[in-house]
Amino acid sequence: MEIKIVKTLNPKQKPEEDSLIFGMEFTDYMFEMDYTDGIGWHDAIIKPYGAIEIMPSAMVLHYAQEVFEGLKAYKTRAGEVQLFRPDENFKRMNRSNARMCIPQIDEEFLLEALKALVKIDAAWIPKSPGTSLYIRPFVFATDPFIGVRVSKRYKFMIIMSPVGSYYKGGMLPSRIYVESEYARTVRGGTGEAKCGGNYASGLAAQQKVNEMGFEQILWLDGEERKYIEEVGTSNVFFLIDGVFVTPSLEGTILNGITRKSVIDLLKYWGERVEERRITIDELTEAYDQGKIKEAFATGTAAVISPIGTLGWQEREMTFNAGKIGDYSKKIYDTLYGVQTGSLEDPLNWIVKI
Numbered sequence: 001m002e003i004k005i006v007k008t009l010n011p012k013q014k015p016e017e018d019s020l021i022f023g024m025e026f027t028d029y030m031f032e033m034d035y036t037d038g039i040g041w042h043d044a045i046i047k048p049y050g051a052i053e054i055m056p057s058a059m060v061l062h063y064a065q066e067v068f069e070g071l072k073a074y075k076t077r078a079g080e081v082q083l084f085r086p087d088e089n090f091k092r093m094n095r096s097n098a099r100m101c102i103p104q105i106d107e108e109f110l111l112e113a114l115k116a117l118v119k120i121d122a123a124w125i126p127k128s129p130g131t132s133l134y135i136r137p138f139v140f141a142t143d144p145f146i147g148v149r150v151s152k153r154y155k156f157m158i159i160m161s162p163v164g165s166y167y168k169g170g171m172l173p174s175r176i177y178v179e180s181e182y183a184r185t186v187r188g189g190t191g192e193a194k195c196g197g198n199y200a201s202g203l204a205a206q207q208k209v210n211e212m213g214f215e216q217i218l219w220l221d222g223e224e225r226k227y228i229e230e231v232g233t234s235n236v237f238f239l240i241d242g243v244f245v246t247p248s249l250e251g252t253i254l255n256g257i258t259r260k261s262v263i264d265l266l267k268y269w270g271e272r273v274e275e276r277r278i279t280i281d282e283l284t285e286a287y288d289q290g291k292i293k294e295a296f297a298t299g300t301a302a303v304i305s306p307i308g309t310l311g312w313q314e315r316e317m318t319f320n321a322g323k324i325g326d327y328s329k330k331i332y333d334t335l336y337g338v339q340t341g342s343l344e345d346p347l348n349w350i351v352k353i
């Protein structure tokens with residue numbers, strides 16, 4: 001498929017790099033293509049960022065048939081542009097698509113489309129430490145029909161937003177609350193798909209823990225409220241007795257690309273990593289025995305987010321005296337170093353543009 005390019009006549013003023021707010025400002029261009037049953041994907045175009053028109057009856061607005069992805073582009077000190085494991089994002093998007101009955105996309109074509117888009121907006125990639133260009137591919141049902149069935153029409157888009165350092169003024173360990181009232185998903189549900197519905201259903205819990213003075217939720221499994229699953233929009237790791245433990249992928253948690261990269265990196269360093277089920281009781285017991293040295297969350301947005309305090313029922317557990325752990329820092333520095341080209345890329349994660 002050819003990609004049509006429509007140039008903007010009004011390039012926007014770029015924001016100051018030290019005052020970027022996550023997801024607020026968007027670049028000059030966006031990518032778009034449409035799907036129609038019987039035709040397939042068509043009309044790929046890179047055009048000026050702007051409003052789109054859909055019918056009020058568009059199915060996504062009613063039944064949330066939608067999937068999204070998140071990845072980043074970075075500028076190296078030499079001014080080169082690079083992406084971090086973008087092929088993994090399109091692979092995962094197709095797995096999410098399959099779960100949500102959305103047609104498969106051509107992963108290779110989209111990687112080329114993404115490269116073309118990033119290239120045309122390359123001046124929008126910030127350069128200061130900790131910054132990057134956040135990339136949001138997403139696909140949604142556009143059939144103008146409010147009966148409940150699988151849509152016959154879709155729109156796929158990529159929009160991009162320059163983002164500032166997550167850690168202005170230093171990496172701050174977060175306060176996380178273990179949620180036991182609300183559930184994010186259950187086995188057989190959509191927990192493994194990166195779909196908007198999972199987020200909508202988590203908002204009430206998010207609001208509740210914010211009011212309690214916590215930043216994020218640690219979700220337990222939806223059935224027994226016993227097994228640890230993930231933190232808000234990130235995966236989670238605990239360093240217990242010298243072993244890095246992260247919940248295994250049982251179909252209810254998101255298969256994070258940062259999670260996978262952290263596991264690969266730790267193994268590359270010769271560390272012990274266990275992907276397995278872990279209960280909140282095992283965690284509190286290990287905590288009481290002084291065995292937990294560090295806890296951190298992993299995701300594209302913050303890369304590594306150390307957990308300072310974990311609230312569970314009436315108690316609060318503090319890890320590493322509420323300070324950033326040595327491993328949290330070392331993993332962050334290594335991943336961000338590879339992403340921005342200041343460190344070697346021994347595991348072949350980088351795609352240069």
Ligand SMILES: *Cc1c(COP(=O)(O)O)cnc(C)c1O
Pocket residue numbers: 070194230232233234235254255256257258259298299300301
């Ligand atoms: C996107 C996401 C993650 C993190 O995945 P990455 O690929 O590392 O960014 C974790 N949990 C949920 C629920 C997510 O949506």
